Amino acid sequence: MPSFSPALEALIESLRCLPGVGPKSAQRMALHLLERDREGAQGLAVALGDAVERVGNCERCRNLSEDPLCVICADTRRDPGLLCIVETPGDILAIEQAGGFRGQYFVLMGHLSPIDGVGPEDIGLPLLEERAGTGELREVILATNPTAEGEATAYYITRMLEPLVPQLSRIAHGVPLGGELEYVDGTTLAHAFSGRQPVRSA
Amino acid sequence: MPSFSPALEALIESLRCLPGVGPKSAQRMALHLLERDREGAQGLAVALGDAVERVGNCERCRNLSEDPLCVICADTRRDPGLLCIVETPGDILAIEQAGGFRGQYFVLMGHLSPIDGVGPEDIGLPLLEERAGTGELREVILATNPTAEGEATAYYITRMLEPLVPQLSRIAHGVPLGGELEYVDGTTLAHAFSGRQPVRSA
Numbered sequence: 001m002p003s004f005s006p007a008l009e010a011l012i013e014s015l016r017c018l019p020g021v022g023p024k025s026a027q028r029m030a031l032h033l034l035e036r037d038r039e040g041a042q043g044l045a046v047a048l049g050d051a052v053e054r055v056g057n058c059e060r061c062r063n064l065s066e067d068p069l070c071v072i073c074a075d076t077r078r079d080p081g082l083l084c085i086v087e088t089p090g091d092i093l094a095i096e097q098a099g100g101f102r103g104q105y106f107v108l109m110g111h112l113s114p115i116d117g118v119g120p121e122d123i124g125l126p127l128l129e130e131r132a133g134t135g136e137l138r139e140v141i142l143a144t145n146p147t148a149e150g151e152a153t154a155y156y157i158t159r160m161l162e163p164l165v166p167q168l169s170r171i172a173h174g175v176p177l178g179g180e181l182e183y184v185d186g187t188t189l190a191h192a193f194s195g196r197q198p199v200r201s202a
Numbered sequence: 203m204p205s206f207s208p209a210l211e212a213l214i215e216s217l218r219c220l221p222g223v224g225p226k227s228a229q230r231m232a233l234h235l236l237e238r239d240r241e242g243a244q245g246l247a248v249a250l251g252d253a254v255e256r257v258g259n260c261e262r263c264r265n266l267s268e269d270p271l272c273v274i275c276a277d278t279r280r281d282p283g284l285l286c287i288v289e290t291p292g293d294i295l296a297i298e299q300a301g302g303f304r305g306q307y308f309v310l311m312g313h314l315s316p317i318d319g320v321g322p323e324d325i326g327l328p329l330l331e332e333r334a335g336t337g338e339l340r341e342v343i344l345a346t347n348p349t350a351e352g353e354a355t356a357y358y359i360t361r362m363l364e365p366l367v368p369q370l371s372r373i374a375h376g377v378p379l380g381g382e383l384e385y386v387d388g389t390t391l392a393h394a395f396s397g398r399q400p401v402r403s404a
Contacts, residue, residue: 004295005268007253014249017242018220019234025222031292032221033250034257034266035311040219041254047216048247051209051232052240064236066207090233093206109237 008034060131062107062124064089072104079103081138085128085157087111087145095143103141106131111144111153123153125160132164139167146173210236262333264309264326266291274307281305283340287330287359289313289347297345305343308333313346313355325355327362334366341369348375 004012008030015026033041057063058070065071072078072092082103086092092105108123120126131137140161144150158168174192175184184192206214210232217228235243259265260272267273274280274294284305288294294307310325322328333339342363346352360370376394377386386394 004291005257005266005273007249007256007268008266011249011253014242014246017235017239017246018231020227020230027292027295028222029220030253031266031290033219034253035290037219038254040216041250044216044219045247045250045254047209047213048235048243048250051213051236052243052247054209055207055236064207064210064233066209071207088233088237089206090229093229 057109058107061105062109062127063092063105077102080136082141083131083137083139084141084143085154086143087150087153091143091145103139108144108153111147111149112156113149120156120160125157128157129160129164132161135164137165139169140165142168142170259311260309263307264311264329265294265307279304282338284343285333285339285341286343286345287356288345289352289355293345293347305341310346310355313349313351314358315351322358322362327359330359331362331366334363337366339367341371342367344370344372 011030011033012023012026015021015029016023018026021029033044054066055064056066058065058073059068060073061070063070063072067074079102082101083106084095084101084103085106085108086095087108087110089107092107095101095105106124106128108125110118110123112118112120112123132140140157142154142157144154144157154170161168172195173188174195175181175188181189213235214225214228214232217223217231218225220228223231235246256268257266258268260267260275261270262275263272265272265274269276281304284303285308286297286303286305287308287310288297289310289312291309294309297303297307308326308330312320312325314320314322314325334342342359344356344359346356346359356372363370374397375390376397377383377390383391
């Protein structure tokens with residue numbers, strides 16, 4: 001690209017660190033910002049610098065937070081005896097948006113993956129074990145992803161927490177609402193059958 | 203979104219100034235940067251600040267440039283007698299990537315749009331007229347977009363430059379290569395017929 005100035009090319013290259021942004025989108029974004037939204041670009045630069053500098057991890061649940069305790073752990077109205085284990089902060093957001101869960105979270109920031117060298121320490125399991133050891137947990141809900149790695153991680157945590165927590169549960173797997181049975185994959189359908197629930201007319 | 207820290211929420215909000223980025227993508231991008239690519243985020247902050255501060259417009263062709271003259275206007279190997287008029291810097295990039303054009307450019311940074319209050323001064327026509335008045339232009343190629351506004355702008359410029367430039371031309375409109383005639387819209391097809399070119403076997 002010999003048509004642009006070095007600062008513009010550096011910006012296009014830098015925008016590619018965003019997920020889902022290829023060379024064409026990066027170019028479109030850079031031109032848009034410089035032609036039409038320099039104020040937005042300046043604001044984004046400041047927000048990025050701020051977030052990188054100030055956002056760390058909650059010392060209790062490992063969620064992203066700029067204070068020692070994240071917003072959820074600091075909320076005294078939430079039930080500290082009910083703990084939901086998720087892989088990423090994005091999962092917390094999805095669960096919060098769904099509503100209904102009033103316990104706390106523990107964020108693994110990934111899943112066990114021996115092939116990538118991700119072991120129990122990397123996903124914060126010593127911290128989780130320590131917390132379970134205090135006896136404050138009444139129930140732990142395993143909400144890792146329904147993938148091979150997520151299942152393996154859930155299994156590993158189950159074995160670790162079984163002696164420490166009265167009740168361990170896994171979120172239900174089954175047919176998603178609004179879907180059509182005909183198009184649901186076999187594994188999901190098998191899960192839906194094995195996890196069937198009794199119904200009553202009233 | 204009560205689940206995140208203010209700095210993270212500010213970052214998500216700021217990312218929405220990027221074209222094509224809605225709330226979900228912005229959230230995914232922010233989480234990705236903070237969880238997995240803080241170095242990239244820091245680099246992007248610097249690149250944004252640099253570009254906003256240093257990139258202005260070429261004083262000769264209005265292309266984005268951090269020097270008084272852009273890379274193309276400063277290139278002495280390019281033909282200064284052949285001028286291609288485009289709407290945006292992105293158009294220059296598309297033409298350069300197609301290759302073959304060795305003249306210079308003039309960037310309107312938009313098109314005439316009386317309804318939005320965009321008049322001839324806003325798209326730099328006085329600067330263009332001044333340049334044509336020097337008599338250095340042998341041919342001007344109008345490469346504005348094939349939209350109603352682009353056509354109107356091309357027509358306006360044609361009337362303005364007719365007394366000043368020996369040859370004015372408009373890029374050809376017709377059936378795009380690789381397309382199928384069956385699926386080409388009627389207006390394009392009509393253009394392809396009225397702009398037909400004589401062919402010879404050798």
